[in-house]
Amino acid sequence: xxxxxxxxxxxKWRLFWEKRKVFYVDLEKAKSPYYNLMMFPYPxxxxxxxxxxxxxxxxxxxxxxxxxxxxxxxxxxGFDAFGIHSENFAIKKGIHPKVLIKKNTDHFQEQLxxxxxxxxxxxxxxxxxxxxxxxxxxxxxxxFKAGLAYRAKAPVDWCPSCKTVLADEQVIQGRCExxxxxxxxxxxEQWFFxxxxxxxxxxxxxxxxxxxERTRIAQRNWIGKSEGxxxxxxxxxxxxAIKVFTTxxxxxxxxxYLVLAPEYPLVKNWKLKIDNWNEVERYIEEARKKTExxxxxxxxxxxxxxxxxxxAINPANQEEIPVFLADYVLASYxxxxxxxxxxxxxxxxxxxxxxxxxxxxxxxxNYPNPVCPVLDKAFTGQGYLVGxxxxxxxxVEKAKWEITVFVGGKKTVHFHVRDWLISRQRYWGPPIPIIxxxxxxxxxxxxxxxxxxxxxxxxxxxxxxGKSPLANISKFVKTKCPKCKxxxxxxxxxxxxxxxSAWYFLRYPSTGSKDKPFDEKLTKKWLPVKMYIGGQEHAVxxxxxxxxxxxxxxxLGLIDFExxxxxxxxxxxxxxxxxxxxxxxxxxxxxDEYYRQYGADTLRAYLMFSGPFQEGGDWQDRGIVGVKRFxxxxxxxxxxxxxxxxxxxxxxxxxxxxxxxxxxxxxGYNTAIPALMIFANELAQTTxxxxxxxxxxxxxxxxxxxxxxxxxxxKIGNKDSIHNQKWPEYQEKLIQEEKTTIxxxxxGRVRDKVEVKIGLSEEEVKELTISRENVKKWITGKxxxxxxxxxxxxxxxxxxx
Numbered sequence: 169x170x171x172x173x174x175x176x177x178x179x180k181w182r183l184f185w186e187k188r189k190v191f192y193v194d195l196e197k198a199k200s201p202y203y204n205l206m207m208f209p210y211p212x213x214x215x216x217x218x219x220x221x222x223x224x225x226x227x228x229x230x231x232x233x234x235x236x237x238x239x240x241x242x243x244x245x246g247f248d249a250f251g252i253h254s255e256n257f258a259i260k261k262g263i264h265p266k267v268l269i270k271k272n273t274d275h276f277q278e279q280l281x282x283x284x285x286x287x288x289x290x291x292x293x294x295x296x297x298x299x300x301x302x303x304x305x306x307x308x309x310x311x312f313k314a315g316l317a318y319r320a321k322a323p324v325d326w327c328p329s330c331k332t333v334l335a336d337e338q339v340i341q342g343r344c345e346x347x348x349x350x351x352x353x354x355x356x357e358q359w360f361f362x363x364x365x366x367x368x369x370x371x372x373x374x375x376x377x378x379x380x381e382r383t384r385i386a387q388r389n390w391i392g393k394s395e396g397x398x399x400x401x402x403x404x405x406x407x408x409a410i411k412v413f414t415t416x417x418x419x420x421x422x423x424x425y426l427v428l429a430p431e432y433p434l435v436k437n438w439k440l441k442i443d444n445w446n447e448v449e450r451y452i453e454e455a456r457k458k459t460e461x462x463x464x465x466x467x468x469x470x471x472x473x474x475x476x477x478x479x480a481i482n483p484a485n486q487e488e489i490p491v492f493l494a495d496y497v498l499a500s501y502x503x504x505x506x507x508x509x510x511x512x513x514x515x516x517x518x519x520x521x522x523x524x525x526x527x528x529x530x531x532x533x534n535y536p537n538p539v540c541p542v543l544d545k546a547f548t549g550q551g552y553l554v555g556x557x558x559x560x561x562x563x564v565e566k567a568k569w570e571i572t573v574f575v576g577g578k579k580t581v582h583f584h585v586r587d588w589l590i591s592r593q594r595y596w597g598p599p600i601p602i603i604x605x606x607x608x609x610x611x612x613x614x615x616x617x618x619x620x621x622x623x624x625x626x627x628x629x630x631x632x633x634g635k636s637p638l639a640n641i642s643k644f645v646k647t648k649c650p651k652c653k654x655x656x657x658x659x660x661x662x663x664x665x666x667x668x669s670a671w672y673f674l675r676y677p678s679t680g681s682k683d684k685p686f687d688e689k690l691t692k693k694w695l696p697v698k699m700y701i702g703g704q705e706h707a708v709x710x711x712x713x714x715x716x717x718x719x720x721x722x723x724l725g726l727i728d729f730e731x732x733x734x735x736x737x738x739x740x741x742x743x744x745x746x747x748x749x750x751x752x753x754x755x756x757x758x759x760d761e762y763y764r765q766y767g768a769d770t771l772r773a774y775l776m777f778s779g780p781f782q783e784g785g786d787w788q789d790r791g792i793v794g795v796k797r798f799x800x801x802x803x804x805x806x807x808x809x810x811x812x813x814x815x816x817x818x819x820x821x822x823x824x825x826x827x828x829x830x831x832x833x834x835x836g837y838n839t840a841i842p843a844l845m846i847f848a849n850e851l852a853q854t855t856x857x858x859x860x861x862x863x864x865x866x867x868x869x870x871x872x873x874x875x876x877x878x879x880x881x882x883k884i885g886n887k888d889s890i891h892n893q894k895w896p897e898y899q900e901k902l903i904q905e906e907k908t909t910i911x912x913x914x915x916g917r918v919r920d921k922v923e924v925k926i927g928l929s930e931e932e933v934k935e936l937t938i939s940r941e942n943v944k945k946w947i948t949g950k951x952x953x954x955x956x957x958x959x960x961x962x963x964x965x966x967x968x969x
Contacts, residue, residue, distance in 0.1 A: 169804070169806070169807050172799065172800050172803040172876070174766065174767020174768070174769060174770065174799075174875065174876070175764070175767060177875055177876065177878075177879040178282070178284065178767055178768055178769070178875040180879075181284075181874075181875050181878045181879065182281060182282070182284065182875075184878075185889075186281075188889075190889050190891060190892070191243070191286040191287070191288060191891070192288050192290060193240045193241065193242050193288065194240075195242065195677055195690055195693070195694065196689075196690070196693075198240035198242075198693070199240060200238060200239045200240050201239075201240055201242065201693055201694050201698075202231075202234050202235075202239035202240060202241045202242070202698050202699075203242050203673075203677075203694050203695065203696075203697045203698050203699075204227065204230060204231035204234060204241050204242065204243045204286075204697075204698060204699050205227075205243070205244070205673055205676075205697045205699070205700050205701070205733075206223065206224055206227035206228075206243075206245070206700075206701050206702065207223075207669075207700075207701070207702030207703065207706065207710070208245060208246045208247060208248050208293070208669070208672060209247065209248065209276065210247075210248050210249065210251065210253050210254070211247045211248075211249055211254075211269060211272035211273045211275075211276045212253065212257070212272065213257055213261075213268065213271075213272055214756055214758075215272075215275050215276060215279055215758070215760075216276060216279045216280070216758075216759055217749045217756045217757055217758060217759065218742060218749070218757040218758075218759050218762070218771075218775065218787055219741070219742040219743075219748075219749045219757075219787075220759075221283060221759045221771065221772075221775060222739070222742040222775045222784075223701070223702070223703065223739045223742075224280065224283060224285060225283065225285075225772045225775055225776060226701060226739050226776065226781045226835065226837065227243075227699075227701040227739075228243065228283070228284075228285040228286055228287075228871075229772075229776065229832070229837060229871040229872060230699055230701070230832070230835065230871075231243040231285075231286045232286060232870060232871035232874065232891065233832045233871045233895070234698075234699075235286070235891065236867065236870065236871070236891070236893060236894065236895040237894075237895045238894065238895075241286060242288060242291075242676075242677065242694060243285065243286040243287055243288060244287065244288050244291040244292065244293075244676040244677075245280060245285070245287040245288075245289065245292060246292045246293035246294060246295075246672065246676070247269075247273050247276065247292075247293070247294045247295065247296075248295055248665065248668060248669050248672075249269045249272075249273060249294055249295050249296045250295050250296050250301075250596055250597045250598065250662075250665045250668055251596065251597065251664075251665030251668075252330050252332065252346045252347075252592075252594060252596075252665070253346060254268065254269055254272075254596055255594055255595060255596035255628065256330065256346065256347065258596070258628070259628075259629055264624075264628070265595075265596045265628065266296070266624070269294075269296055273294060277289070277292075279759065279760070282763055282768055283759075283768055283772070284768050284769070284772070284874045284875055290679075291676050291677065291679045292679070293672055293675055293676060293679060295665070295668040295669070295672070296596075298619045298621060299682075300668075300675065301598035301619055301622075301668070302618045302619035303671075303675065303685035304598045304663065304667055304668055304671070305598055305599070305600075305601040305613070305618050305619055305620060305663075306615060306618055306685060307667070307671055307685070307717070308590075308600060308601055308663060308667070309601055309612050309613070309615060309618075310720070310721075310724060310726075311361055311720060312602075312612050313612070314720070314723075314724060315362075316361055316362045316365070316720060317359060317360070317361055317362075317590075318359070318360055318362070319357055319358065319359050319360075319610070320357065320358065320360060321355060321356065321357045321358075322355065322356075322358060322360075322500070322589075323353050323354070323355045323431055323456075323499060323500065324353070324354055324355070324356060324358060324589060325339050325351045325352075325353065325354075325460070326351065326352050326353065326354035326356075327344040327346070327347065327349055327351055328349060328350075328352060328632070329344065329347045329349035330344060330346055330347055330349070330594075330630070331593065331594075331630035331631065331632040332592050332593045332594050332630060333354070333356065333358060333589060333591070333592065333593065334351060339351050339460070342460075342462055352456075352457060352458075353455075353456050353457070353458065353460070354456075354634075355431075356634050358589050358591045358661075359589075359590050359591035359600060359661065359663075360587040360588060360589055360590065361587060361588040361590055361716070362587055363585060363586075363587055363588045363712075363713075363716045364583060364585060364586065364587050366716050366719055366720075367391050367393070367583040367585050368393070368581070368583075369719060369730075370387070370391055370585075370712065370715055370716065370719070371387075371388065371391045371393055373715070373730070373731055374387055374388055377731055377733075377734075377736075378734060378735045378736075379733075379735070379736040379737075380704075380736060380737055380738045380782070382704065382707075382738065383704065383707045383711065383736060383738055386704075386707040386708055387707060387708065387711065387712055389584075390584065390585055390708045390712065391583055391584065391585045391712075392583055392584025392585060393581060393582075393583055393584075394413075394415050394581065394582045394583070394584075395415065395579075395580075395581050396413055396414050396415035396416070396417065396579075396580065396581075396582065397413070397414060397417040397568070397569075397572040397577045397578065397579055397580060398411055398412070398413050398503070398577055398578050398580045399411070399412055399414065399417065399420065399483060399507070399572070399575060399577040400412075400483060400575075400576070400577070401426055401480040401481060401482065401483060401489075401507065402480065402481045402483070403478060403479070403480055403481075403491075404478075404479040404480070404481060404488060406438075406441075406478075408434055408437075410426060410428070410434070410480060410491075410503075410505050411503045411505065412426070412502070412503055412505045412506055412507045413502035413503050413506075413580065413582050414506070414507055416509065416512065416513075416568070417567075417568050417569070417571050417572045417577065418530075418531070418553065418564045418565075418567040418568045418571060419509040419511075419512045419530055419531060420482070420483070420484040420507065420509075420556075420571050420575065421482075421484045421485055421528070421530045421553075421555055421556040421557065421559075421571075422509040422510075422511050422512060422528045422529065422530035422531075422555070422556075423482055423484075423489065423507040423508060423509050424489055424508065424509070424510060424520065424525055424526040424527070424528055425489050425490045425491070425492060425508045425520070425525050426480045426489060426490075426491045426492065426505060426506070426507055426508065427472065427491075427492045427493070427494045427496075427497050427505070427506050427508050427519075428475075428491065428492070428493050428494075428497060428504065428505045429493070429494075429495075429497040429498055429499040429504040429505070430451060430452045430455035430456070430493050430494075430495055430499075431452075431455075431499040431504065432493070432499060432504050432505060435448070435452070435475070435493065438475065438477075438478055441477045441478060442475050442476060442477050442478060443476040443477040444473070444474070444475075444476045444477075447473055448473055448475060448493060451471075451472075451473040451493055451495075452493070454495075455493075455495040458495060460498060463495040463496055463498065464496055464498065469518075469522075470494060470496050470515065470518060470519050470522070471494065471495060472492045472493060472494035472495075472519065472523065473492065473493050473494075474490055474491070474492050474523070475490075475491045475492065475493065478490075478491045479491065483575040483576070483577075484556070484557075484571065484574070484575055485557065490525070492508075492519075492523075494519065496515065500586055501582075501584070501586075502582050508520070508525075509530070510525065510526075510527045510528075510546065511527050511528055511529040511530065511531075511543060511546060511547060512529075512530070512531055512546055512547055512548055513546055513548070514545060514546040514548070516546070517543075517545060517546040527543065528555060529543060529547065529554065529555065530553060530554060530555045530556050531547060531549075531550075531551045531552070531553060531554070531564060532551050532552060532553075532554045533547070533549060533550070533551040533552075534551075535551060535552035535553075535554060535561060536552075536561065540554060550563075550564055551563075551564060552564070553567050556571075559571060559574075585712075588666075588713065588716070589664070590663050590664045590666075590667055591661040591662070591663065591664070592636070592661060592662050592663065592664050593630060593634060593635055593636045593661055594630055594636060594637070594662055595622075595625055595628035595629075595630070595636060595637040595638060595662070596622075596628065596662070597622075597662030597663055597664070597665065598619075598620075598622065598662055598663050598667075598668070599620045599621075599622055599638065599644075599658065599659065599660075599661075599662055600659045600661050600662065600663055601613035601618060601620050601659075602658070602659040603647060603649060603650065603656045603657070603658055603659070604656060604657045604658075604659065605649035605651065605652065605654060605656040606654070606655075606656070607649065607652050607654055608649050608651045608652055608654075608656075611649055611650055611651055611656070612650075613650065614650050617650070620658070622662075623638070623641050623643065623644045625637055625638070625640075625641060627640070635660060636660040636661050636662060638658075638660040638661075638662070639660040644658060644660075645657050645658050645660060646658075666709060666710060666713050667713070669710050669713075669714070670710070670713040670714045670716070670717040671685070671714070671717050671718075671721075673695070673697055673700075673714070673732060673733075674686045674691065674695065674721075674727075674732075677690040677691065677693075677694045677695075678690055678691065686727075691727060692728060695727070695729060695732070696718075696729050696731060696732050696733060696734050697732060697733045697734065698734050698735065699733075699734070699735045699737070700732075700733035700735065700736045700737075701736075701737050701738075701739055702736070702738065702739070703738060703739065703741065704738035704739075704740075704741070705741075707738065711733075711736065714732050714733075715731060715732060718730055718731065718732040737782060737835060738782060739781055739782060739784070740779070740780065740781060740782055740783040740784020740785065741784040742775075742784050742785065742786075742787055743784070743785070743786050743787065744756075744757055744786065744787045745786070746786060749787075757787055759771060762789070762792070766792060766796050767796075767875070767876075768875060769799060769872075769873035769874070769875050769876045770792060770795050770796045770799060770873075771792070772872060772873060773795050773798070773799065773841060773872045773873050774789075774791065774792045774795040776837035776838060776840075776841060776872060777791075777795055777837070777838055777841040777842070778791065778838065779838055780836070780838055781835045781836075781837050781838065782835060795841075798844075798845050798848065799873060799876055801848050801849070801852055802848050802865065802866075802869065802876065802880070803876065803880065804852070805848065805851055805852060805857060805862060805865070806862070806880055806883055806884060808851070808852075808854070808855070808856050808857045808862075809856070809857055809858070809859050809862055809884065810856035810857065810858060810859075814856050814857065814858050815858075817850060817851065817854075817857075817861055818902060819902060819903065820847060820850055821847075821861055821864055822898045822899060822902045822903045823898075823903050824843050824844070824846070824847040824864075824865075824868065825864065825868065825896045825897070825898040826898040826900075826903060827839075827840065827843040828840045828843055828844065828868045829895070829896075829898065831843070832871065837872070840872075841872065844865070844868055844869055844872075847865055847868075848865060851865065859884065862884065863881075863884070863886075864896045866880055866881050866890060867890065867893055867895065867896055868896065870890050870891060870893075874891065877890050878890050878891065881893075904926070906925065906926060907923050907924065907925060907926060908923070908924065908925075908926050908960045908961070909921050909922070909923050909924075910922050910923075910924055910933060910937075910960070910961065910962065910963060911961065911962045911963075912937050912940070912942075912943055912962075912963055912965075913962065913963070913964040913965065914943065914946040914947060914964075914965050914967065915964075915965075915966060915967060915969075916964060919942055919943055919946055920937075920940055920942035920943055922936060922937065922940065924936065926960055927959075927960070928960075930955065930957040930959075930963075933957065933963050934955055934957075934963065937963055937965070938965070943965070946967075947965060947967055950967040950968060951967060951968040952965060952966070952967055953966045953967060953968055954966045
């Protein structure tokens with residue numbers, strides 16, 4: 169028998185599959201469309217690591233399983249190649265990103281092909297290609313025309329190393345997720361999408377979409393819906409009023425001071441009224457240097473400064489209260505102002521203690537007992553109102569809205585999510601399709617003039633001036649106004665890479681379309697995506713943006729669905745020495761050496777065997793040899809196929825088919841593979857095996873190890889690809905065991921057990937039991953008071969003591 173040589177057979181079958189287009193599906197003629205999608209990768213210079221292979225393999229196994237179940241599986245792949253990652257690496261290497269990306273994508277594609285996935289490369293996308301980003305720019309224009317894209321000045325997170333703004337989600341614990349530099353606050357003009365207008369809808373749909381619960385929780389928390397009231401505090405001797413949002417209007421009588429964000433716009437208007445302006449100005453400047461995380465960190469001692477000379481009026485009791493600035497209040501959340509109720513909010517309590525401010529208890533758990541507890545910390549529980557005038561004795565929930573009406577406030581809802589900041593002051597991205605005309609103002613580029621091509625720039629390094637390197641390319645900047653034909657300037661910011669990935673799943677089926685981003689018929693047939701698999705780290709960033717864009721397109725009448733992914737499952741993270749794999753940490757494990765030494769099939773099967781796919785784990789290669797031996801055992805079984813009829817291992821076959829099928833349905837790959845190992849071991853212990861049993865083993869193995877399964881399928885005389893075969897089905901009745909073990913108890917203590925035929929009656933089991941030596945010694949000469957019998961499981965003989 170020829171030895172198992174993975175390198176030889178994998179090369180052979182890869183060429184065969186590509187030449188015969190075995191995995192390509194006719195998108196127009198498909199009868200049972202199944203869109204199986206894995207998040208497309210950023211093509212880094214170091215190529216794929218085993219963590220990537222882990223993710224892609226798990227997604228591909230699902231696609232192969234669905235294909236063998238009769239579905240027409242479309243499994244495309246592409247590259248998310250724009251963005252700061254690529255540009256920073258290009259700067260470091262002194263190579264233009266356009267040159268670098270071409271080299272990287274070629275390497276990635278070769279590695280992915282070696283992995284043996286179903287990927288249909290005819291439909292590959294590359295976000296840096298004009299034929300792709302033309303439609304990213306078109307998408308921007310649709311939002312602009314719908315009033316969902318706008319330019320505004322706002323305090324933003326700025327990375328001094330990357331020299332660009334960052335979206336909220338790109339700041340991890342006060343640092344840039346790209347380069348790990350500390351992020352600072354900077355006020356600049358930027359482009360935003362009005363995702364907040366869709367916040368409630370994005371939240372409600374989480375109740376029914378079939379996604380990992382962990383992911384839905386992450387999105388709910390990020391959207392962060394708060395129901396409360398908007399109240400007004402008038403400023404003494406001033407025509408202005410400060411609006412606050414609160415979820416606890418029931419505590420209004422206990423508000424003893426107001427706190428404003430350092431950026432609160434009215435503060436500058438009060439410069440001449442504030443007695444300690446120099447101190448206030450210094451505080452505002454210090455706050456500008458802090459990240460939002462630093463400002464809102466719970467364990468940090470809160471700082472603030474009083475606006476001396478400014479007093480607010482509590483609308484509930486008309487009492488004058490002081491006004492503070494404090495950096496823990498953010499201008500971007502709520503109204504940028506809060507009413508402080510130190511008796512019933514711990515943060516306010518700590519602040520009041522520090523600055524010796526009044527603490528007035530207005531919610532008491534002991535009512536109508538006149539003695540309320542002495543507070544050593546804020547009381548945040550339920551109770552009844554006290555010290556609140558006509559509302560005394562009223563329960564909290566009722567008082568909330570009665571007090572709101574009493575002071576002329578209004579019920580309102582606030583969300584944690586903020587509008588999506590999409591502009592970047594970098595080079596490597598799609599130019600935002602906007603023109604600035606001195607006469608006509610902000611003018612969108614006509615759709616017929618798309619794409620706005622990204623020009624070649626010799627110096628593409630960011631300058632940190634708040635402007636993109638594109639601003640230095642006069643040929644790009646100078647243009648004509650589409651309306652008046654006068655001299656005008658182009659927008660020099662590029663769009664965030666998250667916009668590229670917010671719609672790519674719509675493009676895959678329609679890559680052949682030149683005059684529209686997605687073909688209506690193909691989109692209706694193939695979308696939404698049936699199964700989407702990706703990293704949990706994208707639960708807030710990419711997934712929320714994709715949902716938003718899909719909803720917008722639905723509202724514009726361009727598609728007929730509003731959720732892009734029917735199912736989403738997050739794969740686990742494969743770490744090395746406890747840390748996420750990255751070149752900067754020096755812990756990247758290159759899969760190429762494992763391809764060479766063990767073959768792709770062994771690596772695929774080992775990765776899936778090593779732990780729960782949706783949990784991940786730490787990479788260790790000490791068990792990979794065992795998986796290689798398992799595949800060698802399957803290889804050797806071909807010699808045992810009997811040329812004459814033999815009795816198959818029917819029950820084992822049926823149990824294995826059921827186990828593997830159910831595990832694959834739930835992405836339980838790490839438990840499916842041991843079932844296959846048991847099956848192979850049982851077959852190996854017999855002198856001969858039936859061809860039918862061996863074929864079933866190969867079919868069950870095919871999603872995990874596509875190359876060896878194809879080779880062995882061919883070796884035993886089959887002509888068509890194993891991947892075109894029907895998935896085995898099981899019959900429940902054949903799985904039922906003929907025998908069972910009965911536990912024998914005497915007075916509740918286990919004294920023996922006996923193997924019997926399934927279905928014996930109580931009398932039959934009793935007769936069999938009392939004659940056994942291990943039982944007789946406990947019951948001889950004793951009165952049997954009763955028998956407790958559980959069919960096929962247990963008999964308990966109760967005797968007189």
